[in-house]
Amino acid sequence: MSKRDMTVGTLLPINIGIGALAQIFGMMGLFCLIMTSGCTKKQTFEADNSDYIKVGEVGSMTGAEATFGISTHRGILLAFDEINKSGGIKGKKLKVVSLDDQGKPEEAATAITKLITQDKVVAVIGEVASSRSIAMAPIAQQNKIPMISPSSTNPKVTELGEYIFRVCFIDPFQGLVMARFAYENLKIKKVAVLRDSKNDYSVGLSDVFTESFKKVGGAIVEDKSYSAGDIDFKSQLTSIAAKNPEAIYVPGYYTDVGLIARQARELGIKVPLLGGDGWDSPKLKEIGGDNINGSYLSNHYSTEDQSPHVQRFIQSYKGLHNEAPDGLAALGYDAAKILAEALLRTTDESSPALRLAIAQTKNFQGVTGLITIDEKRNATKSAVVLKVDQGEFKYQTTIKP
Amino acid sequence: MTEFVQHLINGFSLGSIYALVALGYTMVFGVLQLINFAHGEVFMTGAFVGYYSGRFLGFDRSPSFVGLLVTLGVSMMACSLLGLLIEKFAYRPLRRQPRINILITAVGVSLLLQFSGQLFFGSDPKFFPQVYKPEGTWEIGDLRINPLQVNVLFVSLSMMLVLQYIIFKTRVGRAMRAVSFDHDLARLMGIPTDRVISWTFMLGSALAGAAGVLVGLIYPKIEPFMGIVPGLKSFVAAILGGIGNVTGAFVGAIFLGLAEEFVVGYGASTYRDALAFIFLIVVLLIKPTGLFGRAGSEKV
Numbered sequence: 129m130s131k132r133d134m135t136v137g138t139l140l141p142i143n144i145g146i147g148a149l150a151q152i153f154g155m156m157g158l159f160c161l162i163m164t165s166g167c168t169k170k171q172t173f174e175a176d177n178s179d180y181i182k183v184g185e186v187g188s189m190t191g192a193e194a195t196f197g198i199s200t201h202r203g204i205l206l207a208f209d210e211i212n213k214s215g216g217i218k219g220k221k222l223k224v225v226s227l228d229d230q231g232k233p234e235e236a237a238t239a240i241t242k243l244i245t246q247d248k249v250v251a252v253i254g255e256v257a258s259s260r261s262i263a264m265a266p267i268a269q270q271n272k273i274p275m276i277s278p279s280s281t282n283p284k285v286t287e288l289g290e291y292i293f294r295v296c297f298i299d300p301f302q303g304l305v306m307a308r309f310a311y312e313n314l315k316i317k318k319v320a321v322l323r324d325s326k327n328d329y330s331v332g333l334s335d336v337f338t339e340s341f342k343k344v345g346g347a348i349v350e351d352k353s354y355s356a357g358d359i360d361f362k363s364q365l366t367s368i369a370a371k372n373p374e375a376i377y378v379p380g381y382y383t384d385v386g387l388i389a390r391q392a393r394e395l396g397i398k399v400p401l402l403g404g405d406g407w408d409s410p411k412l413k414e415i416g417g418d419n420i421n422g423s424y425l426s427n428h429y430s431t432e433d434q435s436p437h438v439q440r441f442i443q444s445y446k447g448l449h450n451e452a453p454d455g456l457a458a459l460g461y462d463a464a465k466i467l468a469e470a471l472l473r474t475t476d477e478s479s480p481a482l483r484l485a486i487a488q489t490k491n492f493q494g495v496t497g498l499i500t501i502d503e504k505r506n507a508t509k510s511a512v513v514l515k516v517d518q519g520e521f522k523y524q525t526t527i528k529p
Numbered sequence: 530m531t532e533f534v535q536h537l538i539n540g541f542s543l544g545s546i547y548a549l550v551a552l553g554y555t556m557v558f559g560v561l562q563l564i565n566f567a568h569g570e571v572f573m574t575g576a577f578v579g580y581y582s583g584r585f586l587g588f589d590r591s592p593s594f595v596g597l598l599v600t601l602g603v604s605m606m607a608c609s610l611l612g613l614l615i616e617k618f619a620y621r622p623l624r625r626q627p628r629i630n631i632l633i634t635a636v637g638v639s640l641l642l643q644f645s646g647q648l649f650f651g652s653d654p655k656f657f658p659q660v661y662k663p664e665g666t667w668e669i670g671d672l673r674i675n676p677l678q679v680n681v682l683f684v685s686l687s688m689m690l691v692l693q694y695i696i697f698k699t700r701v702g703r704a705m706r707a708v709s710f711d712h713d714l715a716r717l718m719g720i721p722t723d724r725v726i727s728w729t730f731m732l733g734s735a736l737a738g739a740a741g742v743l744v745g746l747i748y749p750k751i752e753p754f755m756g757i758v759p760g761l762k763s764f765v766a767a768i769l770g771g772i773g774n775v776t777g778a779f780v781g782a783i784f785l786g787l788a789e790e791f792v793v794g795y796g797a798s799t800y801r802d803a804l805a806f807i808f809l810i811v812v813l814l815i816k817p818t819g820l821f822g823r824a825g826s827e828k829v
Contacts, residue, residue, distance in 0.1 A: 192752065194653035230652065325799050353798045357758070359748035362539040363793035370532040383654050387750050394666055395535070395673045414656045415750055 180223040181216075183208075183467065184243030186254035186264060191231030192357070192383045195409040196256040196456050200278055201226055203453065203460025204253055206444060207468065217471045224464075225249060233263035240264040244271045250471070250482060251276065253463050256456055257381075258282030258329040265292045272479045274486055276467055278459035279405065279428070282332045286505040291479075293486055293505045295463045295494065296428055297529070299329070302404050303336030303379075305426045305511045305527045310375055310402060311344045313513075313525065314424075318349045319402070320373035322364055322388065324380045325353035333379035333404050341377075349373050354388075356381065361388050362395060369397050379404040386415025393419040400424060408455045413519040423516045428455040429496040430512045430523040441495045455496070462494035466501075531671045536794045537787070542678035542747075544786020545685040549740035550763035551770075551778040552688060553733030559773035560709045560729045562628070566635040567615055569760015570642035571608050571734045575741025576751045577650050578607040580657055589658030597661035597746070604742045605735040612734025613727055621723070639760075646753030654752045657745035681743045688736060689779045695732075696775065705729060709773070758802070765809045771822025781820060784808075 185204055187197030208222045216222060225247045227239035236255055243249045244267070251274040255261045261280035268275035269289030277285055277294040281302055286292045310316045319341060324330035338348050349371040352364040365388070368376060376392065378385055378401050385407055392401065401423040408427055413420060431442055431452045441461060445453040453461075469492065470485035489501040497509040510528045514521040550572050557565045582603040583589055588596030619638045623631045663676035696702035704725045707715040716722045744759070745751050766785045770777025785805055792804050812819060 190647075190652045192652070192654055194651075352793070355799075355802070357754075358801075359744070359750065359755075360539075360543055362543075363536060363790045364798055366532060366535045366539060367794045369535075383750065387748060390749070394675050396666070396668070396671070411654070411656075415654070 179220055181220050181471065182247060182249045183222060183224050183464075184240070184247060184249035184252040184254075185224050185226040186229055186236050186239045186243070186252060186260070187226065187256060188231035188260070189226070189228035191229075193231045193257065193381055193409075195382070195411050195454070196279075197228065197231075199409075199454050199456040200254075200256055200460035202445070202449060203278070203457035203462075204464040206441075206448065206457075207461045207464035210444075211465075211468045217468060222468060222471075224253075229255065229260060231257070231260075233260045236260040237263045237267060240267050240275070244268070244273050249273065250477075250479070251467055251486075253278060253460070253467065255280060257327075258285055258332070259327055261285045261292075262288065262328060265289060268292060272483075274467075274479065274483045276463045276486065278463040279456055280329070281405065282328050283506075284328065284332075290505070291483055293501060295466055295499055295501075295507050296405075296459055296496070297509055297511055298506050299332045299404075300336050301529060302426050302511060303333050304340040305513065306377065306402050306404065306424070307337055307340035307344055307346070308527065309424065309426070309513045309525065310377075311341065311346050314375065314400070316346065316374040318347050318371075318373045318375075320350040320368040320371060320376045321348055321352070322361070322368065322376055322378045322380075323351070323353045324356050324384065326355045327380070329404075329406060330379050330381075334377065337377050337379065354380075354384065356384060358384070359387060361391050365392050365395050365397060369395055373399060375399050375402050377402045379406060381406045382409040382412040383415070386412055386417075386420065389416040389419040389423065405455055408521075410451065410454065413516070420516050421518060424524065425514055425516070425521070426511050426527075427514050427521070428511065429458050430514060430521070432523040437493060438495050458495040462492075462496050462499065465494065466492055466499065532794075535672055536790050538672065538674055538678075540787035540790030541682055541783060542675070542786070543790060544766075544783035545678070545682040546740060546744055546747075546782075547759065547763045547766045547786055548685040548779045548782035549681070549688065549736055549743070550759055551766040551782045552685075552692060552775060553736040554764055554767045555770070555772055555775060555778040556692065556729055556733045556736075558767070560705050560726060561620070562709075563620065563631055564635060564764065565615075565620075565730075565733070566632075566760070567619075567638040567642055568733070568737055569756030569758075569763070570639050570646070571611055571615075571756075572737040572741045572744075572759060573646060573751075573753060573756035574611055574642065575604045575608045575738030576657065576745045576755065577646065577655075577741075577753075578604045578738065579660075579742035579745050580655055580751060583658040583660040588660035592659055592662040594661055597742075600660045601739055601742050604738040606738075608738025608741070609731035609735040612730040612737075615734075616727060616730040621726075643753055643756070650753055652753055654750045657749040657751050659746065659749065661746065675747065677743075677747050681747065684739065684743065685779065685782075688739070689775055692732075692775050701725070701728060762805050765805045768809060768819055769812050771819030774819070774821045777819055777821030784820075 187200050189197040212221045229236035229239050253276050256279050258280040261277045265288035269291050274291050279296045281299045283298045286294055321334050323334035350368050378388055403425045405427050407425040466489055473485045474481045492499045499507045502508050508529055510526050512526050513524040515524050554568050579600045583600045619634050667674040704720045707720055708722050708725050766782035767778045770781030789801050793801050
């Protein structure tokens with residue numbers, strides 16, 4: 129047969145039937161199922177020893193937000209080491225059993241179940257991300273094991289039960305801080321919002337910011353969304369640029385924000401980006417490069433805080449890891465210290481007693497400020513606003529509740 | 530108006546990336562009638578090979594066009610080798626088996642590569658070395674064009690033309706068409722079918738490798754699961770254009786890129802991923818063979 133018998137450009141005459149496609153998509157379904165069933169890695173294991181008090185930790189040691197889990201873990205370890213060196217808790221040493229959730233809510237739920245049922249921990253510290261804490265909290269509540277989230281800021285987390293605590297402020301406050309800072313300090317009137325629609329943290333913070341910013345007198349000119357893991361944000365940014373905002377509020381996680389900043393600058397958007405504590409990672413400047421300079425984020429603490437206890441913490445951390453602790457490390461440290469302090473105060477070893485002791489935490493001097501657990505089991509404390517400057521987070525101002 | 534044209538530019542650049550991946554999909558399907566689900570993972574491997582080779586050879590410290598070419602070359606070679614291995618060990622033994630077996634194997638290979646990637650590269654996102662930094666961005670009035678994106682579009686287009694040339698003007702291409710027409714008959718005519726299929730896989734995988742490096746340059750965040758979504762979307766693009774058709778894959782990919790861009794730009798940004806599949810369903814309902822596909826009957 130001659131070449132011409134083939135229509136030019138047709139490699140072969142075929143007809144994919146709908147049946148074949150259905151099979152393919154069936155595969156996809158199967159594929160997704162397999163994707164979501166991983167396994168949790170156990171990092172420390174020793175035979176149960178009654179000289180130890182075992183505390184569980186769930187964090188994202190791997191995955192897209194690995195720095196969150198790693199920093200928090202280092203903070204917790206540092207706190208436990210200090211307590212163990214100074215005699216432990218009533219003669220017993222503290223030990224952390226740490227499980228990785230790979231940054232997936234379903235893995236976090238599996239991990240906390242394992243910690244409670246198999247490792248018999250007295251309490252759980254975790255998670256950093258609100259969406260994962262929300263997956264874990266019902267399980268902690270059901271088993272009546274206190275869970276302290278170091279840095280999940282979504283209000284829903286502690287509403288899931290009386291056994292769920294946090295040592296950080298909540299998003300209604302964090303969103304308000306940035307809204308006030310943008311309007312009063314930066315004199316900005318028009319802001320566009322770019323939210324991660326798959327992420328509880330990002331959606332909650334965007335909503336709160338929108339409400340607060342309108343309340344103080346500003347206008348939201350555009351509200352677009354993306355999904356965590358997207359790599360192309362140009363279409364959202366092009367639409368946002370057309371509305372000429374004076375700043376863009378991007379309360380996402382550092383992995384996406386780095387790329388967003390990069391693409392915003394490529395499109396000629398020169399206005400600052402504003403964000404929350406989800407930006408707090410050394411990776412932000414690695415992926416964002418110079419594009420992230422001149423942007424602002426709200427956070428839990430600043431490394432420039434000169435209080436002796438803060439500087440002491442920074443020195444010990446630097447001595448171990450050769451880098452300054454980020455906010456996540458500081459909150460991990462505070463969560464561990466608050467738990468230890470509650471363990472010291474408990475009257476007996478039962479869960480309800482420990483829960484009560486944590487709930488009664490008052491004016492605890494943490495690295496991230498004075499921490500008092502309120503009746504809703506949240507911490508009331510100040511937030512700081514930081515500016516990204518040459519890849520460093522520079523202290524701007526403190527905003528009190 | 531500026532906004533519209535900017536969206537158009539963005540859509541083309543996104544589409545040209547899908548096109549690079551879709552071309553490989555379509556070639557393999559054309560010759561083997563096999564949907565190579567692992568194609569997206571070959572693309573991911575290409576990005577990581579680029580990451581390591583770019584850093585190892587020091588191009589991240591002294592970016593140059595030569596750096597880009599070398600990184601591309603290394604990546605394409607590594608990926609064509611990977612494609613060769615995948616075909617040899619996973620697909621060839623199953624060639625006489627029912628189609629569904631090989632399809633399941635393809636899903637298996639894809640998962641194997643994803644999680645091996647997680648094992649070897651770690652699952653935290655890595656920053657792709659900027660092995661080639663063209664000067665600034667081109668500005669036309671308020672329009673912004675990243676020269677890299679023009680490069681990708683250019684690379685996709687030229688790859689498409691090269692493929693067309695190979696398929697219709699060379700002996701290898703003729704052999705490919707013969708194998709795709711009738712496997713057994715081709716062998717009776719003395720065509721080394723195994724070798725032809727290997728060649729096809731290598732060519733398709735090399736394209737995916739090139740796509741991996743270019744995507745890494747433009748969107749410098751790479752991780753082991755980065756191949757899933759582009760892989761799926763490119764597969765959709767290939768079907769849209771009529772799978773097995775090179776021009777169709779390119780057109781389908783550009784079409785999909787533009788469609789996504791405009792849905793996000795002017796509509797609901799949350800429906801971005803749903804849209805690709807809505808298009809697929811609509812096109813298949815109206816024209817089951819895709820835009821450029823030719824009516825034919827499935828050989829049983």
